[in-house]
Amino acid sequence: MSESKTADLTSVAMTPRRNSRMGDTLAYWMPKLVLSPTLIIVLVFFYGFILWTGYLSFTNSRMLPSYDFVGWANYVRLFNNERWFVSLRNLAVYSVLFIVICLAIGLSLAILLDQKIRAEGALRTIYLYPMALSFIVTGTVWKWMLNPQVGIEQFVRSLGWETFRFDWLVDPNFSIYTIVVAAVWQSSGFVMALFLAGLRGVDDSIIKAAQIDGASRFMIYTRIIIPSLRPVFFSAFVMLAHIAIKSFDLALALTGGGPGVSSDLPAIFMYQMSFTRNQMGLGAASAMIMLLTVVAILVPYLYSELRTKKHEH
Amino acid sequence: MASLNITNVEKSFGHTHILKGINMDIQDGEFIILVGPSGCGKSTLMNCIAGLEDVTGGQICIEDHDITGVLPKDRDIAMVFQSYALYPNMNVRKNISFALEIRKLPKAEIEREVERVAKLLQIEHLLDRKPGQLSGGQRQRVAMGRALARHPKIYLFDEPLSNLDAKLRVEMRTEIKKLHQRLGTTIVYVTHDQIEAMTLADRIAVMKDGHIQQFGTPQEVYDNPANRFVAGFMGSPSMNFIDTELVNHEGQVCVKLLVMDQLHYLPTPSSERGLLERVGQKVVLGIRPEQITHVIPHYASNPSTFIVKAKIDVIEPTGPDTLVLVKMNEQEVNCRVEPHEAGKPGETMSLMINMSKTVFFDPITGERL
Ligand SMILES: Nc1ncnc2c1ncn2[C@@H]1O[C@H](COP(=O)(O)OP(=O)(O)O)[C@@H](O)[C@H]1O
Ligand SMILES: [Mg+2]
Numbered sequence: 001m002s003e004s005k006t007a008d009l010t011s012v013a014m015t016p017r018r019n020s021r022m023g024d025t026l027a028y029w030m031p032k033l034v035l036s037p038t039l040i041i042v043l044v045f046f047y048g049f050i051l052w053t054g055y056l057s058f059t060n061s062r063m064l065p066s067y068d069f070v071g072w073a074n075y076v077r078l079f080n081n082e083r084w085f086v087s088l089r090n091l092a093v094y095s096v097l098f099i100v101i102c103l104a105i106g107l108s109l110a111i112l113l114d115q116k117i118r119a120e121g122a123l124r125t126i127y128l129y130p131m132a133l134s135f136i137v138t139g140t141v142w143k144w145m146l147n148p149q150v151g152i153e154q155f156v157r158s159l160g161w162e163t164f165r166f167d168w169l170v171d172p173n174f175s176i177y178t179i180v181v182a183a184v185w186q187s188s189g190f191v192m193a194l195f196l197a198g199l200r201g202v203d204d205s206i207i208k209a210a211q212i213d214g215a216s217r218f219m220i221y222t223r224i225i226i227p228s229l230r231p232v233f234f235s236a237f238v239m240l241a242h243i244a245i246k247s248f249d250l251a252l253a254l255t256g257g258g259p260g261v262s263s264d265l266p267a268i269f270m271y272q273m274s275f276t277r278n279q280m281g282l283g284a285a286s287a288m289i290m291l292l293t294v295v296a297i298l299v300p301y302l303y304s305e306l307r308t309k310k311h312e313h
Numbered sequence: 314m315a316s317l318n319i320t321n322v323e324k325s326f327g328h329t330h331i332l333k334g335i336n337m338d339i340q341d342g343e344f345i346i347l348v349g350p351s352g353c354g355k356s357t358l359m360n361c362i363a364g365l366e367d368v369t370g371g372q373i374c375i376e377d378h379d380i381t382g383v384l385p386k387d388r389d390i391a392m393v394f395q396s397y398a399l400y401p402n403m404n405v406r407k408n409i410s411f412a413l414e415i416r417k418l419p420k421a422e423i424e425r426e427v428e429r430v431a432k433l434l435q436i437e438h439l440l441d442r443k444p445g446q447l448s449g450g451q452r453q454r455v456a457m458g459r460a461l462a463r464h465p466k467i468y469l470f471d472e473p474l475s476n477l478d479a480k481l482r483v484e485m486r487t488e489i490k491k492l493h494q495r496l497g498t499t500i501v502y503v504t505h506d507q508i509e510a511m512t513l514a515d516r517i518a519v520m521k522d523g524h525i526q527q528f529g530t531p532q533e534v535y536d537n538p539a540n541r542f543v544a545g546f547m548g549s550p551s552m553n554f555i556d557t558e559l560v561n562h563e564g565q566v567c568v569k570l571l572v573m574d575q576l577h578y579l580p581t582p583s584s585e586r587g588l589l590e591r592v593g594q595k596v597v598l599g600i601r602p603e604q605i606t607h608v609i610p611h612y613a614s615n616p617s618t619f620i621v622k623a624k625i626d627v628i629e630p631t632g633p634d635t636l637v638l639v640k641m642n643e644q645e646v647n648c649r650v651e652p653h654e655a656g657k658p659g660e661t662m663s664l665m666i667n668m669s670k671t672v673f674f675d676p677i678t679g680e681r682l
Contacts, residue, residue, distance in 0.1 A: 205398035208365050209459070213412035214386030223411075227402035 050291065057284035065280060074285035084286065087264040090176045094265065095244035097180045098187075102240050103233070105184065106191025111221060113192070114199045124196070127189035135186065139253025142182040143169070146254075172262035175255050179247065179263060182254055187243060191236050198232035199225065234305050238298065245294055266290050315376040315466035315499055316341045317362070323370035324357055331357045333523040334371070339501070339516075344493050346510045347503045348546065349520030355503045358520075359469050362501065364388050375466060386415075391460035395472040397452045399444040399459070406440040409458050416463065430458045433492075450481045457489075461496075470502040474509065486512065507549045511535070519543045536670060541679035544599050544672060550636060553605075553646045555598045556676060559591050568598050572621045572641050573661065579619055582669050587682055596682060597674040602636065602647040604667045607654035617669035623648075624661050639664070 060070045078084050109127060113120055130138065145151040146169040156164040168174035202225055210220045248267035251257060257264040257272075266286060274283030317339040324332040331354045339345050347355050360366040362373060364385035372381050380388050399408050406427055413423045431437045434454045444452055453473065460468055470489075474482045490513055493500055504510055510517055511531045518528045519542075527539040538544035544552045557568045560578065566588045567578040581588050588596075612618055623639035630636075635655040637648045648664055656662040673682040 203396055203398060205394040205396050206400060208360070208363075209392065209394060209398040210400070210411075211365060211385045212363055212390065212392050213459075214415040215411070219415070224400050224402065228400075230402070 053284045053287050056281060057288050059281055061280035061284070063278040063280065070281070074281045075289075077282055078285045078289070081282075083261050083264060084266075084269060086261055087266045087269045090263060091245070091265050094176055094180055094183075094247070095241065097177070098183050098244050098247075099237065099240045101180065101184050102188045102191050103236060105188040106236065107195050107226070109188070109192040110195035110199055113196055124193070127192050129189065130186045131190045133186065135183075135247065135250040136253045138182050138186045139250045142178065142185070143254050146178050146181075169255065170259055172259050175259060175263040179251050179254055179265075183243070183247060183250055186250075187240065191240065194232055194236050194239075195229065198229045202228060231305075234301075237301075241297065242294075245290065317467055317499060317501070318374040318377075319358075319362070319371070320374070321371035322358070322361060322368050322373060324354070324361055324366060325369045331523050332361070332368075335523075335525055337518060337525065337528060339499060342497045342499055344513055344515045345499075345501045346514035346517045347501060347520060348505060348507075348510050348517060350546070351505070353520045354523045355520055356471055359392070359471050359501065359503060362467075363390050363392050363469055389466045390469060391463070391465040391467075392469040392471065393456050393460050393473045395475055397444075397456040397476075399452060399455055401444055404441050404443050405436065405447075405455050405458075408444070408455055409462050412459070412463050426462050430461045433461065434458045449477055450485070453477060453481075453485060457492075461492075466499065468498055468500045468502075470500065472503050472505065475505070482506070482509075489513065507547065510547070517547075519546060521546075538599075538672060538681065540681055541597065541599065541674040544674070548601060550602050550647050550649075552599050552601050554674070555600070555642050555644055555646060556595065557598050557642055558595050559588055559593065561592050566592060568596070570598075570621070570641055571643070572623050572639070575622065577619065577621055579666065579668050580617075581673070582617065582671060585671075585673060585682070588673060591682060595676050597676050597679075599672040599674060600646075600666070600668075601670065602649040603634075604670055605646065605648035606665050606667075607650040608663050608665045612667070613665060615667075617667060619666045619668065620663050621666060622661050623664050625656050625658050627658055628655050630655075637662070637664075 056065055057074050058069055058071060059066055060068045060073075113123060117123075133141075146166070148154065148165075148167040148170060151166075153164060153166040156166070168178045206224065207220055210224055215223065246267065247265065248271065251263060251265050251268055252271075255263040257268045267290070270283050270286045270290065272283075273279040273286060317337070319335055319337040319339075322332055322335040323330070335358060337345070347358065349355055357366065361368050364380070364383060368381060372379060374380065375388065375390075400411065403411065409427050409430055410423050413426060418426075427440070428437075431440055434457060436451065436454050436458060439447060439451055439455070444455065447455065453476075456473070473489075474485050477485060486509055489502075493513075502513060504513075514531050516529060517531055517534045519526045519534060521542055527534055527543045529537075534543060534547055538547065538552075541554065545554070555570070557570060559581075560567055560569055562578040562580075565580040567580050570577045570579055608620055613620060621641075623641070625637055625639060626645070627638040628635055629638070630652055633652075634649045635652045637650050637655055639646055639648060650662075650664075654662075674680065675682060
């Protein structure tokens with residue numbers, strides 16, 4: 001009797017299991033099915049086009065893609081091109097200044113805002129506001145502000161300081177710095193928000209412990225809080241680096257790469273070669289160099305960051 | 314090592330008054346436990362002692378020096394936090410030596426001090442690790458180590474063990490007690506654990522709503538609670554409170570107790586003076602569960618013990634004892650009996666009530682009569 005009972009039990013148990021196997025199959029394939037269009041789109045339009053650009057950089061494409069293979073010729077031309085070097089140097093100057101200044105201003109603002117001041121919410125919104133603008137708008141606004149005839153220079157002169165000069169926008173030696181100014185204005189509020197969130201995440205009792213240990217306010221920040229914000233620095237750096245390398249629209253709207261080619265950036269170089277100057281092969285080669293640069297900077301950084309994190313936890 | 318005198322300390326955040334006149338005189342080397350419900354201001358008081366919060370009134374003295382306005386670092390106090398508050402970016406050695414480095418001690422001396430503390434707490438093998446790589450118990454030790462370095466005058470512990478699991482908590486409790494016996498430093502220690510409070514304290518301060526309700530030795534607080542709140546807060550399971558009436562029965566002041574339709578007149582202990590003038594009034598009888606037991610023959614003849622028959626509602630075995638829930642004056646009452654003497658729910662059993670340690674409260678104010 002007990003045997004028949006167990007048999008009964010197993011048959012009862014079997015039936016729903018068979019049903020659930022179908023359910024399992026569905027549950028297994030459903031996410032893959034749902035995600036596959038996105039996956040295909042990413043594969044084709046992201047990695048596919050990277051590969052295609054890579055291929056084009058070895059051809060003699062001009063206005064339209066062609067498939068005549070010319071080996072490394074485009075790369076040789078690229079690195080014999082004066083303008084390419086100008087744009088590379090500009091990018092280096094621009095991104096280093098942009099990242100460093102943004103981090104410094106963002107961190108300082110966050111620390112100031114963290115002092116339990118009044119109207120913090122309002123100030124936070126004001127600092128964050130530029131982030132809501134597109135780079136094109138930022139570029140256009142700063143183009144007017146920096147224009148010697150209508151902008152800051154004119155304004156200060158109208159206040160009576162007749163000899164005041166602020167003409168970086170039209171000075172080939174300084175035009176790249178105007179892009180730095182505009183980009184910092186746009187992005188440092190966002191970096192501040194990142195740091196503020198990080199500061200707020202620091203355990204209050206750690207600060208109390210440090211006070212009892214005798215650390216001054218300055219020491220608490222430099223020795224304890226800021227070092228513990230390492231992950232925030234990392235996120236901010238990655239975001240800023242990627243904004244810097246992509247800053248094509250801002251430069252185009254603000255200086256257009258000028259005067260002359262003095263504020264040219266690789267992205268502008270690439271765009272003009274590929275689409276306005278009928279040098280698609282050369283443009284593709286410059287695009288590949290940009291890609292490799294990004295990879296060369298970010299991958300080791302990502303790797304070391306993620307590895308130490310795994311060790312710490 | 315130092316005495317600590319807290320006089321009329323008040324603390325408000327805006328219009329919310331958190332501490333409403335705290336007075337505590339703590340002797341050199343005493344182990345003081347601060348207990349109270351969550352939000353009653355225990356941490357606020359600790360922060361005021363440490364100087365992390367400015368008091369809005371009153372005075373704090375260490376060794377008869379007024380330190381009310383002194384910065385935390387100059388008070389020579391160390392504090393251990395519930396969250397341990399270790400510096401996440403420094404290894405254990407740095408965590409311990411940080412305060413010493415700030416005080417610009419010579420390198421050799423700092424090293425010696427770290428060695429000493431590490432040895433004392435058995436964390437020598439952890440010195441080069443970061444806090445993130447330690448278990449909860451190890452972090453707790455490091456937090457203590459950080460407090461022990463630099464020989465402060467007073468230690469403050471704010472619920473240091475409440476993030477540990479039960480077994481580790483008992484171990485650390487013993488170690489803290491040993492440590493105090495060895496070092497003899499004044500300690501103020503916040504906990505919400507009854508047993509921690511009873512076992513560690515030289516004196517217990519029970520706090521509620523920003524007032525100290527009672528400040529006395531564990532035994533005083535347990536046997537002679539100042540009011541109904543203290544009586545209910547200390548002890549687990551907590552004291553039974555039975556609404557009853559004082560009557561004059563055969564020349565003695567008695568309380569009326571109705572158990573299973575049988576009315577009993579139980580004489581109040583002679584130590585409870587002042588009950589005489591309340592005869593005829595309603596009072597609250599406070600009696601601890603261990604004062605109501607199964608019948609123990611050679612105690613039964615004791616003049617302060619009485620035997621009643623009661624119906625068992627619920628039983629809760631705890632291991633060493635079984636808690637038996639019965640009804641007296643239509644109210645639930647916990648009794649503590651030997652496991653093999655306890656009956657089953659629904660049965661009746663004889664219970665022996667020891668009236669010698671009962672206490673009485675005003676039913677409205679909750680004050681001790
Ligand atoms: N910085 C502060 N600002 C305003 N209210 C506070 C502040 N710190 C604590 N409080 C309030 O004081 C009360 C007591 O807090 P606390 O001392 O932390 O209680 P506990 O006894 O649980 O440690 C709580 O109601 C809390 O909300
Ligand atoms: Mg607290």
